[in-house]
Structures are given as C-alpha cells and as structure tokens.
Amino acid sequence: MEGTHHHVQSDDLNFKATELRLGLPGTEITTSSSPKIIININNNNNKRSSPDNNESEEEDDNRVSSAAKSITAPAPKAQIVGWPPVRSYRKNNTAVVVGEEKKTEYVKVSMDGAPFLRKIDLKLYNNNKNGYTELLNGLEKMFNFKIGSEYATAYEDKDGDLMLLGDVPWDMFMATCKRLRIMKGSDARGLGASAV
C-alpha cells in the first residue's frame, strides 16, 4: 500500500470528519467549480441513488466561473423589434449557462477480502484512448494484484446493478459508474476474463 495522505478540506461538502480517506499520492481532493446547467437533462434524477454518492453536484455559490457569465451578465438592453433577425422558434432553444465540468470524479473501489476501500479518480484516465487499460493498470498498482483468473473487475452502475467492466464506451462508463469492485475467488472465475 502506498503512503497515506489525510486530507480534510473545509469546503468539501460531502466529507465526514470521521471517515478515513486515502488518496492516491500526489493528488489533491478538490471539489467542483460550477457544474454544467443544462435544461431537460435527466441523468441527475437518479431514481435509485445509492446512499454513498460521490461528491454531490451542488453548486458552490462563491465559485462562478467566468464561462458562466451569462447567469450574472447584465440584463440585455431594450430589444429592437425583429433584431437580431432570428426566427421566434430559435429563440427558445438556447441554453441558460455554460459551466466548467468537474475536475475530478472519484469513485470507491472495493476489493473482496480487503479491510478497507480506496478511491480512484476516473477523470485521470479520461483523455487516453485506452481509458480502460489505464484504469486497470491503476487498480493493479493500487491493490497490488494482477487481473487474471483469480481476479475480475466489475462496477456498480446507477441502477445498482453489478456490471462487467469494459462493455460500454468509456464516456458512458464514466457517466454511469458509481463504484468499482474487484472480485476474487469463485465469483471472479464465474465472470471469466473481463471484457477489456
């Protein structure tokens, strides 16, 4: 196991003082700046959200990014009739704001038989072509094991189902993964080699 870093940050909204948190060396646990606010998005209305959600996507009122100027922009000037020349049905199809994405996406990782869980930032692997491969490498390092006949990686999705890692595109996985689970022993053999 790597050395531990114990971070307590006062503006970490979801952080319980008694929880032991181990971060990867050299990483900072930061909370989000303003998230995207998009009309009619359903993916935040999670019907079966697990009680241990990751960092909530609550807005931090003090941290409005410059890109979100539109919310705080001065009121538009008195409008001239018919100007700019945009058809009326186009006027209703615009976004309210553009915000910056969260910089990190930590999920819990459990390993069968291990005494405590870890957390891993999926965003670290976001820009690679081989997100899954790199993620597995990271997990192998973190828990000091090798993927193979003894171990298989799975994740719990938004619905609470246990899913084999690697079936869906990386972006979709990022959006639906709630926690990772490294399975060992007979369960792992049942799954066979992971899809990755």
Added chain:
Amino acid sequence: MAYSLIPEEVLEHVFSFLSSDRDRNSVSSVCKSWYEIERWCRRRIFIGNCYSVSAEMVTRRFPEVREVEIKGKPHFADFNLVPEGWGGYVKPWIRVMSGAYPLLEEMKLKRMVVTDECLDLISRSFNNFKVLVLTSCEGFTTHGLASIAANCRNLRELDLRESEVEDLSGHWLSHFPDNCTSLVSLNISCLGSEVSFSALERLVTRCPNLRTLRLNRAVPLDKLPNLLQRAPQLVELGTGACSAEIRSDIFSNLTEAFLACKKLRALSGFWDVVPAYLPAMYPVCSGITSLNLSYAIVQSPDLGKLVSQCINLQRLWVLDYIEDTGLEALSLSCKDLQELRVFPSDPFGAEPNVSLTEKGLVSVSEGCPKLQSVLYFCHQMSNAALITIAKNRPNLIRFRLCIIEPHAPDYLTLGPLDTGFGAIVENCKELRRLSLSGLLTDRVFEYIGTHAKKLEMLSIAFAGDSDLGLHHVLSGCESLRKLEIRDCPFGDKALLANAAKLETMRSLWMSSCSVSFGACKLLGKKLPGLNVEVIDERGHPGSRPESCPVEKLYIYRTVGGQRVDTPDFVWTMEKEEEVLLTE
C-alpha cells in the same frame, strides 16, 4: 416560317423537357401558337407573390397544372415586422383550384395563412394529391392535419417545416388509414405535443418507401431505435428529444439501430441532446452530407468530435457554441462543405457568451474550397477579415452576415465596414443574395451598385447616410428582384428617381425609413403595374401631414389589381385611372 410545319405534338414533346419557368416564359413569347401549346402543357407553376396575380388568371391560362408553389408574406415577416393579419391567405387559391385542377398533385406554400378549412378542402378536392409542403405557414391546427391524413389516399409527402400549428391533439396521426403505404416523406418537427407513438410506429412500418422522417421534440430518444429498425432505408432523419437517462441499454439499442441505417445522409433534430449519446451516431457520420445541429446545446469537445467524423459534410447548421476553434477544425476535416449557417445561442445577451468571432468564418473560407453559402451571426467583424474571405472564396453565392449590435464598426479600425463588403461584391461575381450589417455608409451601396450585377436579393438594416445609398442600389443592381430595408435614412428622392426599376423587381419592403405618404401616393399613381401598400398601425396616413414618413411600405408588381382582403392598417395607393377608393 418553318415553325408552322412542326406538328403540335412534336412541339409539346420538345417543351416537356423545359423545366425552368424562364425557359417556358421565353417559349410562350415566340408566337401565338407556341403560347397556346405551351400553356396547355405547363405542369408546374411558381408564384413568388400571391398578390402578383389572381388564381382565376392563373387557372385560365394554365389549365393542366399538377404542381403549384405559392409564397405569401414578405421575408421580414419571419422577424415579426409584418403585423398580424396583413394577408397571405391561401383560401381563394384553393377554392379556385379545387374546381380548375381536380388532378392537382402537389402544393407547396410558404409564409401563407392556411386554415383547417383549407386543408379539409385540399384533402377532398384532389383525388390524386401527393405532396403538401407548408413552410413557415400558420393558421391551422392538428384537426386540419387529420383531414389530410384521412382523405389523401396517395399521400407521399407531408412536410410542415417551421410552420406554426395549433396543437389540439396528437391523435391526428392515427387518421392515416391502415392501407396508406405511400408515404415517402414526413416532417412533423414543428409540432409541440406528443403524437401517438404506436400510430407513428405502425405508419412507419407499413411505408416501405419512407425516405425522410423528421420527428418532433416529444418523441423520446429511447423510442427512436424502434422507428429506425422499421425504416433502415431512411435517407433523412430528424431525431426527437435527444435526452434520456444515461443507460447502456438505450445506448446499445441506438448504436445498433444507426448501424443498420446505411443510407442516412441527413441528420437534424438533436433537441436537449446529451453528449454521451452522440457516439451512437458515429457509425453513420461518414455518409452524412447535411447536419442540422442548430437546436443542439452541445459544446466542444463533443460538438467537434461529431462534426469531424462527418468528412463528407456539405451542409452544416450549428449554434455558435462551435466557436472559432470548432470552425477551424471544421475547415480541416470537411473539405466538401458548401453551406454553413451559424446561429446565435444568446441573441439578446448583452455580452458575447461564446468565443465566436470573425476568425471562425475566415478559417472556413480558407479551408473549404466549395463554400458558397454563408449565414453567420457574430459580435465582431473587420474589413480585413471580409477582404480575406472575399479573396478566399470568389465562388460565394449567398453571403448573409449579421453582426448582432446595430451600427457595429470594424472592431480594429473603428471605422465603417464599407470596404469589407465592397470586397465581397467585387470578388464574388456570382453573388445572388447578400445581407448587410454593421456600421455602413453610402459608400458600401456605391460598391454594391457598381459590382453586384448578379445580385437578386439584398437585405439592409441600420445602414447608409442618405438617399444616395438607395439610389446606387436601384440604379446599379441589374438583377435585383427583392429588396428589403429597415431602419435606414432612405427617403423619397431615390425611390421616385428610380420608380421604373420597381416594375422590374418582385418586391420592395421598407420599414422605419423616411418615405413620405406623399411619395407613396405619387408612386401609386405613376406606376399602374405596382401595388403600393402603406402599412401603418397608427391609423390612416391621411390623418397626418403628407410629408410624414409612413411606418412600413411594401411595393410589388402585379397584374392582379388591388387586393380585396386588406386589413384596416393597410392602404393600397390609388392608381391613376382607377375610380376605386383605397381608404
């Protein structure tokens, strides 16, 4: 002459190869017998202004027409400049045609007022009716659509592009009878409320020739695969709402369904799109030639990723979220691009909300050699950029630039944008349509009058210094057909000096300018070939001094005489010999 030796049937056969109206009109003027032969075999008529001719005159001259296309309100009606109730009623046309053209197959209407009664009459009068296209029309409800669905046995196309439909119920779709299998094109994208999905599904299933399907926002994403599976032959697809809970089964169904649609060439819709679902469409991107993302609130990098996959793209409509960087990427990956339209995501915001400037358009003009049609909304422009664009793309045919702030100068020099637009008209010798914006003096009109010899349509707003500007345009632009002007200091002199020019054009619109009532009356008297309409919601212009400028003015050539359906805020100026009262 040898002409009289050619039998009629042969001439008729030869004429049948003439599709352009201009050619047919030329042929009709050769001699009386050619006129007669041609008029009996003309199958398609296009009426650019419904008040330029009466339905009776048309049906009398052309008795065997199968396809009709009619336009109503002037273009500026799109931006609420034409008051409600002005006109453009299709009813008199339908009444006359229902008697004269029982074999009518196609009707295409633009900016016209269409009622349920009209739709019902259409559905019952023409047994072989096949195609109904209503572009930017209004005045009807879903009940009218039900009549069309129920009664038009051989309906091939029902296209409601951008019309305003009063949505009373989604059940109209169920009125398509079970034995209706002829649909080729269905566009209901403008409808607000839900249509019966099972009826839609059954309809799609039983129409094997369906090529175009444009759904409305209310059709959810998770249902889209159901439709695509039943219509893998689709060439043009408009999605419904593109948002859904992110679920891998929806994603995989969607991907699979798109994979099966090997003929897809055009995509649109994308309301509320969730970027995670865009990769489902990647399999079809390389075949896509037309992409309308103008309702999609997508940003980089998702937007860029999608667009760069569409290497054969010819037409792109997009919001300014694409930004300069996205347009640069576009210019590198889409070398076949012919048409670009960039719409403003926040047209009324005080500050620009995205990083889209003149640079994006310059990149596209550099990288896309086939670019010929541009509509671009932005916040800043420079003469230098316009000159670069003009030099890069002398093949431009349509150039519509809207700098959002009226009177916005060249942001680098703070001077007018005259030379920039001047370069456009000088270099782009085939330019047919031009829209101006920004700070402009009379000088730009001098350039336009001197160089824009093929220009057919010109839109001017908040520009010019004096009548000289208008005079340059009217005296110099030989091919001008439609001129629309708002908020410019143009008055009587240029109009009266170029009055004859107006009879060579389809129409002239001027609003919030300086044309006096007296000048309008004079024009009306001088030019019997025109209807000079004064549109003024302040009451009768006679109640104000003659020198007082009118609110709005619409002048168009006509052989149909005065309108009989003018509302109480429209006055047609008296023609010289007419005894009719216009007030």
